[in-house]
Amino acid sequence: MTRTAAAPTRQPSSERQGLTLAVVLLAVFVVPTSISGTAVALPAIGADLHAGPAASQWVVNAFNVAFACCTLVWGSLADLIGRVRAFAIGAAVFTAASLACAVTPNVYVLDTARAVSGVGGAAIFACGSAIISTAFDGAARAKAFALFGTVAGVGVALGPTVSGPAVDLLGWRWIFGLHALALGLVLVCLPAVARTAGETRTGAAPRLDVRGAAVFVLAMLALTYAIVQGSQWGWTAPGTLGLLVAALALLVLFTVRSKRTPAPLLDLSVVRDKAFLAYCLVPVAASFGFVTQLTYLPTYLTTVAGHSPSSAGATMLLLTLPVLVLPLAGAKLVERGASARGVVLASLGFLVAGDLALLLLGPDTSTLVMAAPMLLTGAGMGLSAGLVDARALALVDPAKAGMAAGFLNTLRLGSEAVAVAVFGSAVAGLVAGRQATGTAPAAAYDSAFHALLWAMAAVCAVLALAVVALARGERRA
Known part of the structure; x- marks a missing residue:
């Protein structure tokens, strides 16, 4: 698909572009922080609101379900009414819902407000990607998307770190209060962003399907x-x-x-572009190869390897550190002439290699031995984070950037939900089966975890082959 040139606009100053990026990234930071950070507060929420485990877990699940359901809708709506306007509406929804969470009288109101927060979070991610795609060009766009991927990774990694002390010092309600304050600052700055980010609309009457x-x-x-x-x-x-x-x-x-x-709502011509679809599959591979490790490896470290929770948390830095530093490195490689497709394929190779190398993990494995597999897997996630968004949206008509960003982020979050749920269910089933034959719980979990590592590496390898096949017709980066 040939990218249609946007209508000529006056090139914004670097200061205004910097403000646009800062505002988008602040909002993007809050969304994943609210997912991973809220999980830390669930015990305090359950105790304070007298909520059972199922009702408490829906504080997280309601957000994720609403996010997955609404991302594509927001992306398409943004193409009709303008990306900044849609982004502002989403930020306002998230802010209002966070305030409702902070003052909620019971867990059912909290669950409902979290679902509304997920609706706003979907707008922030879908429209934020589209704003960056239209406000930046060339190397500046690549760097902006690299920062987008970095900040999203930082939000996931630091969510528990930031939220834990907040719960201890201020109480769990202040977690949502801080989210509202941050998004309130975003709303204050958005008028300046609207003057910087050139809006691209379809030109048709603003009617949503x-x-x-x-x-x-x-x-x-x-x-x-x-x-x-x-x-x-x-x-x-x-x-x-x-x-x-x-x-x-x-x-x-x-x-x-x-x-x-x-x-x-979704123009199928966008999805029929094989190169665009290839880049959309990369986050799916990362969901199976990286997110599953991020979710379940801490349990392995505490249950099988005998690590304390704090030691397991410190060890997990080996997995997350590459996500914090490599997105910009990937963008820099492309800027210096490396093929974007080659960098993405290298990241997929790292995912497969990292999953397979982690088969070395055992009850007595030292942190030094674990370092290489975990760093490899983290590199597989970090090297392409942001780069896939930049390349995918560069292949799309600017008038459809919101729709394309919505589709990409729907696949990203949806695949995370699938990967985590399937991995967890499979591990539980394998553990139960091995324990039924008399295997000790720790040994059963060890065996089940290794079996699933083979499966996750295989899924990543198949997706990597699909990316190679689909991306053959792409223009050289």
Whole structure:
């Protein structure tokens, strides 16, 4: 697909571009922080609001489900009403919902407010990507997206670190209060951003495909709810299978409608671009190869290797540090003439190698031996973080950048939910099966974890091959 040139606009000053990037990155930092950081507060929330484990867990799940359901809708809406305007609405929704979380009288109001926060967070990610895509060009765009990936990674990694002391010193309600304060600052600065980020709209009447949006949201709701509950109900339970079948039927209906509607929620011509689709698959590979380790490796370290929680947390820095430093390195390599496709493929190779190398992990494995596999896996995530967004959106007509960003981020979060749920359910099933034969709990978890490492490496390898095949027709970076 040939990228259509945007309408000529006066080039904004570097100061205004810097402000635009700072505002977007602040909002982007808050969203993943609110996901990983809120999990730390769940015990305090449950105790204070007298909530059971299921109701408390939906403080996190409600956000994730709403985020996954609404990202594509926000991206398409941004193309119609303007990216900055849609970003502002999302930031306002997130701010109001965070305030509601801070003053909630019970866990049910909190769960509802977190779902509303997820709706706002979806707008921040989808529209933030589109703003960067249209406000920056060339090497500046690559660097901006690298910072986007870095900040998102920092938010995930530092969420527990920031939220833990806040809970201890101020109470769990202040976690949401701090989110509201940060997004309030974003809202104050947005008028200046609107003058900097050149808006690109479709030029048509601002009408959203409401029926298509409803079908897509219902499909994602059924899919994500099945994934969230599948590990509890069982993957073959009637409720889980019924939701999965409903999700599949709704997605088929959505595809048929997209083909027949003049202005669909998702223009299928965007997805038919093989190179664009190739870049969209990279975060899916990272979900299986990296996010699963980030989620379940701490449990292995404490359950099997005998690490204390603080020691396990410190060891996990080996996995997260590359995510904090390598996005900019990847952008710099491309700026100096390296092929963007080559950098992305190298990152996928690191994911596969890191997962396989972690098979060396055992109850008595030293941190020094673990360092190489964990750093490799982190490099696989960090090297392409931001770069895939920059390359994918560079392939799309600027008028459809919001839609494309929404699709990319829907795949990103949706695949994370799938990978984490499937990995967790599979580990639990394997552990139960081995314990039934008399294997000790620690040994059972050790064996199950290694079996799943093989599976995750295989998934990453298959996706890497798919990326290679799809990206063959891309223009040289």
